[in-house]
Amino acid sequence: xxxxxxxxxxxxxxxxxxxxxxxxxxxxxxxxxxxxxxxxxxxxxxxxxxxxxxxxxxxxxxxxxxxxxxxxxxxxxxxxxxxxxxxxxxxxxxxxxxxxxxxxxxxxxxxxxxxxxxxxxxxxxxxxxxxxxxxxxxxxxxxxxxxxxxxxxxxxxxxxxxxxxxxxxxxxxxxxxxxxxxxxxxxxxxxxxxxxxxxxxxxxxxxxxxxxxxxxxxxxxxxxxxxxxxxxxxxx
Ligand SMILES: [Fe+2]
Numbered sequence: 001x002x003x004x005x006x007x008x009x010x011x012x013x014x015x016x017x018x019x020x021x022x023x024x025x026x027x028x029x030x031x032x033x034x035x036x037x038x039x040x041x042x043x044x045x046x047x048x049x050x051x052x053x054x055x056x057x058x059x060x061x062x063x064x065x066x067x068x069x070x071x072x073x074x075x076x077x078x079x080x081x082x083x084x085x086x087x088x089x090x091x092x093x094x095x096x097x098x099x100x101x102x103x104x105x106x107x108x109x110x111x112x113x114x115x116x117x118x119x120x121x122x123x124x125x126x127x128x129x130x131x132x133x134x135x136x137x138x139x140x141x142x143x144x145x146x147x148x149x150x151x152x153x154x155x156x157x158x159x160x161x162x163x164x165x166x167x168x169x170x171x172x173x174x175x176x177x178x179x180x181x182x183x184x185x186x187x188x189x190x191x192x193x194x195x196x197x198x199x200x201x202x203x204x205x206x207x208x209x210x211x212x213x214x215x216x217x218x219x220x221x222x223x224x225x226x227x228x229x230x231x232x233x234x235x236x
Contacts, residue, residue: 003228004162004187004203008149008196008235015112015151018105019194019219022128023153026217029099030132044099044128051143054175073172083180084138092212094134101126113149113221117234123223131158131216135209139163139183141176142201146227148220150199152191156214162187163204178204198235200228 022044029041039046054065054077066074100106110121127148131137139161163183183204191197199220209216223231 002203003198003232004200004205005150005160005189005191006198006228006232007192008198010116010149010196012194014116014196015109015219018101018109018126019151019153021105022101022219023217026099026128026130026153027215029097029130030215030217033132039097039130041099043102045102047098047100047127049098049143051175055177069174073174076170077172077175077177080177080179084177087180088136088138091136092134094131094137094207094209094216096129096131096137099128099130101128109221119223119231119234123226125222125224127220127222129218129220131207133212133214135212137207139178139180139204139206141171141178141204143173143176145222145224146200146202147231148199148201148222149231150191150197151195151219152193152197153217153219155191155193155216155218156209156211157190158210158216159188159190159208161185161206161208162200163206165204198228198231202227 025041025044029039029044032041033039053068057065059078059081062074062078065077101109106126109126110124113119113124114121162185163178164186165178165182166184167182169179169182207216
């Protein structure tokens with residue numbers, strides 16, 4: 001059976017201290033961004049992501065993508081971006097940034113996840129994600145993870161949609177952008193704050209916000225190699 005997402009009945013106390021601290025820090029990041037335009041923080045470390053080289057390059061600078069990845073891929077990615085534009089229109093994009101926790105807190109999360117579920121410490125990588133403003137996070141799949149335990153800390157009732165491929169098409173690991181003509185919505189869900197969810201990042205998904213204001217903050221434990229089915233084995 002295909003799992004898009006699955007609510008988990010974790011104990012309320014599981015990492016509640018870490019989640020509360022991360023929520024405070026993430027709000028500080030959002031506040032600093034509003035005041036200074038910088039997304040920096042003394043305790044959370046911004047995680048650079050290589051697909052941003054494509055995803056955050058405007059069309060008038062597309063030569064850079066051609067130079068870095070070659071004309072063929074650059075053309076196909078732009079073709080898919082144009083299909084996105086036709087599907088969703090000109091929208092204010094949700095910018096999603098990822099942050100690493102301080103080392104001691106990272107170790108604590110790995111330790112607790114091992115003690116609670118037996119998940120090997122080197123599988124777990126905690127992350128704080130901040131989705132600041134914007135109305136749509138376009139369909140994509142995880143560039144660095146297949147599955148995670150995802151806990152929404154604060155949001156605006158955003159809806160996550162997962163998609164099935166109606167016809168297979170090529171996936172480019174450097175930049176996971178789907179061909180919208182070959183996707184159909186398979187599952188829609190508004191995640192509940194403070195409820196842990198097993199999140200399938202391997203399947204194409206998007207996030208939709210009503211309006212383009214607001215900050216969505218979540219804490220996650222990403223798995224280095226496990227997919228949702230492998231993660232499920234630790235939960236039953
Ligand atoms: Fe995602």
